Amino acid sequence: MQFTPPGSPASIQFGTDITSAAPGSAESMYLVVSDIDAARDELAAKGVEISETFHPEAPGSQFQPTGSEGRADGADRERASYGSFARFSDPDGNSYLLQEVTTRLPGRIDSTATSYASVNDLLEALKRVAVAHSEHEARNGGEYDNEWPVWYAAYMVAEQHGSELPR
Structure with a gap:
């Protein structure tokens, strides 16, 4: 098997x-x-x-x-x-x-691929990015970010790849 x-x-x-x-x-x-x-x-x-x-x-x-x-x-x-x-x-x-393992060390994953193996993996990633995005909005005057989906996507891919996270 x-x-x-x-x-x-x-x-x-x-x-x-x-x-x-x-x-x-x-x-x-x-x-x-x-x-x-x-x-x-x-x-x-x-x-x-x-x-x-x-x-x-x-x-x-x-x-x-x-x-x-x-x-x-x-x-x-x-x-x-x-x-x-x-x-x-x-x-x-x-x-x-x-x-x-919740976040892979750099070089331990295919840098061209981004995936979540389970609903729980995706849920936990979304929770982390929501916290980080709240901090991002606070640093930028507390204004609503109309481009939040772009920021979320960039953060989630960077996190999975072990790249520098957007601020």
Whole structure:
């Protein structure tokens, strides 16, 4: 079986006779999600035994077992992209790390493409741009911006591409 997340250029395959690696030998494979809490809750609701959300306080501590030094409970305090995790294993014993990524680092995405993988991704982007646009209007005398759709579009594309954001 091949699984490709919506909007993703990457896929993962599961099945027999795909690899010579022993079952359970894959450790800490990253599965990137835009909302760690929603993804964790969805997996738990489907019966997956998954850790609580956590964040590393020491480099590499996300790879250590639950309860290890250097890991703190809950999502990253600032909800920084790349900073929050949850861990689970499949029935063969392979382990996975869910990692929350809300804004990609520059160079990590196709600079010519802009897409949102889910309604939640788009909703969260619209919330961020609405806050930024309110600040933009305030800096410009508090006047209503008739060109707000143009500003929103430029902001959302720049945010996804890791470019300088409009002010």
